[in-house]
Every structure is written in C-alpha cells, then in structure tokens.
Amino acid sequence: MTDTPSKQSFYSEETIRQSLDEDEASLAHSDDEESGAPTETVSPLGYHVDWMSVIFLNVSRTIGIGVFTTPGTILKGVGSVGLSLIYWVVGFLFSAASLAIYLEYLSYYPKRSGADIAYLEKAYPRPRLFVPALYAFTFVLLSISSSSAIVFAEYIFAALGQETSAWNVRGLAVGMCTFVTLVCMANTKWSLRLSNWIGMIKVVTLVFIAILGIIVLNGGISRVENPGSNFRNAFSGTSTNLNGLANALLKIRFAYVGYENAFSVANEVKDPVPTLKKFAPLSLGIVFILYFMANVAYFATVPKEVIMESHELTASLFFEAIFPNREAVVALQVLVALSSLGSVFASTISASRVVRECGRQGLLPYPHIWASTKPFGTPLAAYALRWFISCVVIVLPPPGDAFNFIVDLQYYPTAVWALLLTVGLYRIRVRRQKAHAPSSAFRVWDSVAAFALAVNIGIMILPWVPPEGGIYGGDVSFFYATYCIVGVVIILLAAFLYWVWFSYLPKRGQYRIRQVVDKLSDGAQALRTVRVPLHALAEWDATHDEHGQLILPTPTSPEGYHD
Template identity: 50%
Template structure:
C-alpha cells in the first residue's frame, strides 16, 4: 500500500495501491494501516454477510408471509423479490466502497461523505442512534429461548433473561479477545448454517421426488396463485418481513478497512454471499410447501421448520431443530457484534462522541474495546429492564424506523456525491451502480419509511397506537437536529468561540481520530493561518529538519517540510511506521494533528 496524500480545498486525497482516493476533509481521518489488523479475507466477507442474514427468520418467517399474502405462489415469489431488492441496495454499497476503500463503518461513513454539509450534522444524528440503539437484546433472547427448547426445559421469563445475558456475554468476550478467532468461529458457525439450509433444500427435492413419507408433495403448488390478498397493509407487512430476512447483506462493508485490496474482493464475494442465501431461501420455502400443508404453515408461527422436519422424519427429528436454530442465532450475534462495533468506532473517530481516542483505541487486544463494552452494557440493560411484551417490542420498532430513514438517505446520497465529484473535476467511482438499481433501492426504502404510518388491521404488535414508534423516531431525529444547532452554532456564537477539528494519533496503537476543539474568537485568525481546510498541517518538530527523504514513501523525491501541508502526514506516519519516521528525522514529540472545519462559522 503506497501512502501519501494531496489536498483539494475541503477534500483529502489519499493513495491506496497507487490510486488516489478523495474524501471530504470533515470526515474521520483515514487510517492507512488498520489498527484492527487485516483478518478479513474472502471467507470473512462471505460469512459476515451470510451469518447476519441467516438468523432465525428463514425457519419461522414463511408462516407470517403466507398468512399475509394468502398465496403459496406469491409467497415464494416474494423471496425472489426480496433478493432483487437486496441486490439493488448492495450495488449502492459497492459504489460507496469503491470511493472510500480505506474506511470501515459502512453506513456511518457513507452518510458522512454523502452529506458533508452542514458539517457534522449527519455524523451527530447518526452517532446518537447507533450508540443509543446498539443493543442486541432480541437476538440474545431468541438464543436463550432456543437453548432452553433444545434442552427440553420450559423456562420462565427471568430464567430466559439470565441465559440470554450469559450467552451474549460469552460471545461478546470472544469478539473482544481476538478478531481473528472470533471471525474463524463465526465462519465455522456460518458454514453449519449453510449446511442446515442445504439439507432442508435437498430433503425438499427428495419430497418432491416422492422418496419420503409425504403423500402429496405437489398439493400446495396446484392453483398456487389463487386467493391472493387485496389488503395493502398485509402486502406491505410481508415485504417488511422479507427485507428483515435478507438484512445483513451489507455487513462486510463495516470492515472494509480490515480487508487487503478490498474492492475486488467485495465486488466478487459480497454479491456471491447474497446469491447463495437467496437461492437457499427460495428453495427452502419450496421444500416447506412440498412437505407441509399450507393451512398448517399459515398458523405455524415460529414452528415452520419444525413442521417440516416432523412431516418428513417424524416427531423425534423435530426436537433437534431448536439446537440448530440456537447455533444459527449465535452466529448471527457474532456477526452483528463484529460489524456494528466498527460502525460505533467510526462515529467515535468522527469526533462527535466525547473521548474519541477511547472509542478509536484498539488496546489491549487489537479489538474495538469500548464499542464492544457499550453493546454489552446496553444489551444487558434492555434485557433486564424491559419485560417481554409491549415495551420490548416498542424499543425494537423504535430502532427500526430511523434506520429505514438513514438507508433511504444513503441511497439518495449517491446522487449528491456523483454531482459534487463531477463539479470538482474528480474521477467517477471505480464501480458505478446501475440507474435502475438506485431507483429501485430508493423507492423501496422510501416505501418502508412511509409504510408504518398505514394502520394495520390487527393494531400492530403493541397495545397502544401503532404509529407511536414512528412519531417518537421522528421526534428524536428532530431533537438531534436541535441539539446540533445549539452545539455547533448557538453556543459558539453566545460564548465567543468556533469549532475546529483536531486529528489525534495514538502513540500506542496508531489509531487516528478527530477531536472537535473550541477555539476562542481571539485566537481564530492565528488558528486559521496555521491550519488549512484539508487538515494537512499535522505535526511540528523540536529539531529543525529542512528536507526529508520521501522516496521510500513512494513519493519519488525529497520534500521540504515547508511543503508538508501538501501531504496527509498522519497517513504517512501511520503507513510507514510513525515511530521509525520520528526517530530517523529527530521528532521528539508527535503532536496532535489539526484540521480546519470546512464551513467557517
């Protein structure tokens, strides 16, 4: 990886494998060498996506979808539609990743770069939601419930809560102690998931071929499109359930900076992971309908897969299913921890969360300690504090609505990014998604933003007003907008200071983060004179050095330190061993690197 950088007004340009990569200067600083290491290869990309997609949904969702649509044929087609929608949105992620191949965090980074103005608005709003709603309580509860079912034990609510916390703690500890081994374990569990689904598919073919105890495997496929519902809310709910089942196809984009030469791998493996899961999902549903009468699937709830095993192999075989689902849920939790903690870390590196160096740090295990601890604490609090029922379901729903809004904004942000890059004379993205993909992804995501306001026939999954979580979600987003205005504009004007960004480099693990600094109005002229828009006045020395040999950096010539503002020196120090660089050129003290806010107040 060749390092160095150039600046173009408010953009930073960084070289990755000899290719110039530009990002907005207010974004979190690039770490040319990932402090988290490079433990994600093609298998990691494949199974990070697979493990988050394949949780418990494919084993239970078919019943709710059939109940909503009243048609076997349309139910199966919906799984195909869901995969097409997921592919369309995946290509949007690929375009973002091609523009920012040295940034992890997925949606965190892409919203930051898609909407750089007003400075810090989107990072602030998104950071609130990703931090406040970083719990994984529902996944942990499902895991605990199925462990008890596998053991044949009828557990009460508190016993279920206790096992959920214990299970989540164990998995979080694995992710905390070693990224390498947590990914390896997750890969193994994900492979088991695929084998389970493949077994269901192969068994389904055997059923259709007449090689099992099922009497009439084609019964559900005769007149399979008759009786289609005309209830708009039911059709929408089925689409929501399908989208939820495919959620996770973007998980690998949370760890882009931990992949060597990420774009070629992501272009091949990310679509492959979605293709594999899509085919298995569709064929698994065909298997279910071949073995189990539609009326039983419609009323099955969480037991669709159990009915399948019972119909094909007998009642005893179905008793082993909870253990398989528990394994699937465990892999899902690990994939979520690995992916989402990178998003939290990026929010910290943006400087919009207090103590950014703490969130960015990878000590002592080379893992994101603070984000993992945050997820663990919030997950335990939600599990312990909320009883199963309305409050629990409300909190889960509340998290989902802003997420739908952010996905829509991320998709639309591609148009803004393309326009700004063209206006600034920057090259187009190395990977450019199709226009039809953008339109489809934007339309579906907007549909999912509007849909929850439509009144459901059954009143929803809570006893109070069905749209409460939507209204509260919008209220929280409006509140974050007000908080941003007070923090960035009102208070600085009232107290006589301006907000500027500082980039801090850790001498312990090399992690790099922004810190938002209050600069008094009396000092702002001096600050602006010594710090440029792109943040390239990055360090100063106690030993005067006029020139340095930068040929080893891939820059091909000696460079005067008077011109150091032309280089993203933090990136150089990080890429080419900042400790050796400091020792060789007499830098006794590595100071904080500073960058200037793009929008002067």
C-alpha cells in the same frame, strides 16, 4: 469532549510534524471531500478479514431466525404461496440493488470501515457532522443484539426440555452476549473463525432442508401426504389487503438485512474493492438460493392452511411433518439457537467498527478511547458499549409489548439511513463530476440506483399504512405506528442535541467548534473537537486545514518561503 487550544499550540512541533505526513496529505487530496475522519492508510485492527470472512459475515448476519419464522408470516400477509415466493425474489432484487450502492461507495472510499457512518459523512459534509451525528446517536442507542440473545436462550431451554421463566431466559441471554463480547474483545481472528464456522452450519442446515424438500416433491417421504399440493393453485387466496401486503414487503426487506455487513470492516480487507465486489454479491446469492429453496421445501411439505393458522416456527412444522420423533425437533431447536448465536457474532463484529468510526469522527466523548485498539488489536470500548446497551435492553423491559417495541424501534431509522445513503450517492457523483475526479472502479447503473431509491421511499411510507384490525391491530397492544413515531422523535432529539452542542453553546460561549487529528501509538487516528475563541477564529481558519493540521507556507527556494 472539547478542548480550548492555546495560541502557542497553533505552531507546535507536533502539529508541524503531523502536517508533513505525506501519505495522509496525498490521500486527503485525492478525496472529493477533505472533511471527515482521517483515513487510516494502514488498519490498526489488522487484516484478518479474508474472502471467506466476507462471505460469512454477510451470511451469518442475514440468516438469523428469520428463515425459520418469516415464511409463515409472509404467507399470512400475502395469502398465497405463489405471491409469497415472488416476494422473496423481490426482496433479493432490492437487496442486490442496495448492495450495488454500497459497492460504489466502497470504490470511492476503500480505506474506510464503518459503512453507513463513513459513507453518510462523505455524502453530507455540510452542516459539519450533522447527518453523521444523527446516525451515531440512533445507532449507539438502538443497534442491539437483545432479540437474538433472547431467542438463543429460549431455544436452548426448549431443547433441554426445561421450563423457562423471564429471569432464567434473561440470564442465559446476558451470558451469551457476554461470551460473544469477550471472544471478540480478545481476538479478532478467532471471533471471525467462530462466525465463519457457525455460518457454515447455517448453510449446511438450509441445504439439508432444501434437499429434504426435493425428496418430498419426488414422493420420497411417505409420511407427507399429497406433496406439492400447495403449488397446484399457487396464487389461490392472494390477499388484496394493502396493510398485509405492505407488512409482508417490510418483513422481506428486513429478512435480507445483513447483505452489507462486511462493508463495516472494509479497511481490514487487504484488497477491499475487488474482494467485496466479488464475494459480497456471492454471499447475497447464497442467501437468496437458500431462502428460496427452504420456502419451497416448507410449502412442499406442510399444507398452506396449517402454516397460516399455526403460531409455531414454519421450520418446526416442516420437521414434525417429516420426522416422527422428538429428536428431530430438538435438533431444530439447537440449530435455531446456533443461528441466533452466529447472528450475534457477525453483528457484534461489524457494529463495533461502526461505533469506533462514530468515535473517530469526534461524535463520542474521548475519541482516542474509541479509536484505540490496545491491548489486543480490537476496539474494546466499542464492544463494551454495545454489550452494556444490549444487556440493559435484555434485563430491564418486561417481556411482551415493551420488549418487542424496543426491538422494533431500530427499523424506521434504518429505513431513513438507507434512503439518505441512496440520495447521497447522487450528491457524491455530482461533486466528483464538478471536480473532474477520475471514474471509480465500480458504478451502479442509473436504473438500479433509481430502483433502490423508489423502494427505499416505499419502505418509508409502508409502515404508516393502518392494519386491517384498525390502529390498535398491529403486533402490539397500543397504536400500531408508535415505533415509527418514536423513531422519528429519536432522530429529532439527536438533531436538537446537535444544535445545542454545535450552535447554541458556541454562541453563548463566544467560541466555535473545530477539530484536530489525534494520532495514537497503535496507528489509530481520531478527530478531537476543540473550542476556538472567536478572537482567534480567523487566525485558526487561515492557518489550519479541515483536520486542524497546520498549513505550512509553500517553499519557493531553499532560502525561504512565499505566502
């Protein structure tokens, strides 16, 4: 929303008081770009994120149901056990390189939560708010927990031995999303604790699977015949199909998504740079070891051909091969459901901060509502919006192609933002070098940044490779790359809306868009857009800074000021 300021408001006492806020002025001066949302030097959300929460926000977000399902999909794509294991290593290396990119951004902007939206704002300050606006539009529209909620509901019913229908699954999925949202709304500390506890259960589960795999390899479980046979000719059957290899690489890429989750709450960490510098890589290392050992356990226990031909969870095949009773399968189903629940907790917490940052940048109507943390010290509006969109996607699309398509829509825009973030880091480096800014607390090796850039470019290209079955041979019944095309269209639609709001309407209305800072009683700050008439534009720009705060004359003596 925009307001039209009166001429008198240019010199209001409130504006003058804001301009004299020394902390904000010094912080803005230290930044390489004064544009963008104001930095909240004291987090209005509190400081509940400790080192353990950093670890498990990442671990819980990354380890969803992928580790139970993806190994079989990867094996089908690459054709051999050996190459499948190499893919998991490659996925780890790429994630580590991307994590280093985030750490360098954090070293520049340690007091900014929101991760991508905050970093894109700094990397691409011109045109004003253009890239952040594109990101905000796609994130708010596509960042949902619907698929994890559906998986949770399906596996709870399976564990209970009850028949499912579209509506009872949807009902339980909506109920789960509602429960998570209410807990997160009510108390940040307890939502983090629940996320941590569920994350610990995930880790213990995968450690248990890894130990079972070691026992199998040593011949300790008689039910498993010929253990480890998959490793004798590990590269036998390696596929030469480009699409299968490409799709497997994409699935590996998204299996590691979540390694950057804690960066969304960076301003809620008391000492963010050293804390995330130490524990974010640790969390990724934990995930990689668990992923790799779980794959070794699966391949040690279940014949390769069975994994490739089965439509069941790879983990289900593993448990069925070791345990003869149904109780073990039920236990696995409960663990998969808990894993989905943990992912929803971790993603809901982080996504709420991203939505809040979108609002703080003035990219959503009524920024003060999104920035506010009253009455519970949590971003209620951001949680409510995410809950609403997730529930709509759960309830409205029919099961099957339509639902899968909507879930897949987020993948291609995510790849676009990852590429822009990597390129943006180079832009920031150049600007800081020209400004003779001091060196940061962390700097990515150039070779690592180049590797991340190359992989991100590859991920932009790979989805367009046609599947082996032709253009209708993908995982939906229609054109295989439809989700890529629609993802691009959504970004273009966001660009069109930006042009309408920031260019077309101002030209027709004879005004220009500027921003002012709103400071709320809870300590939150947000940018609000205002419409400045053309006849007052020169005076506004001459007397206000990037944040719309009045530029006071510099005092030369106790008696007066100079121009």
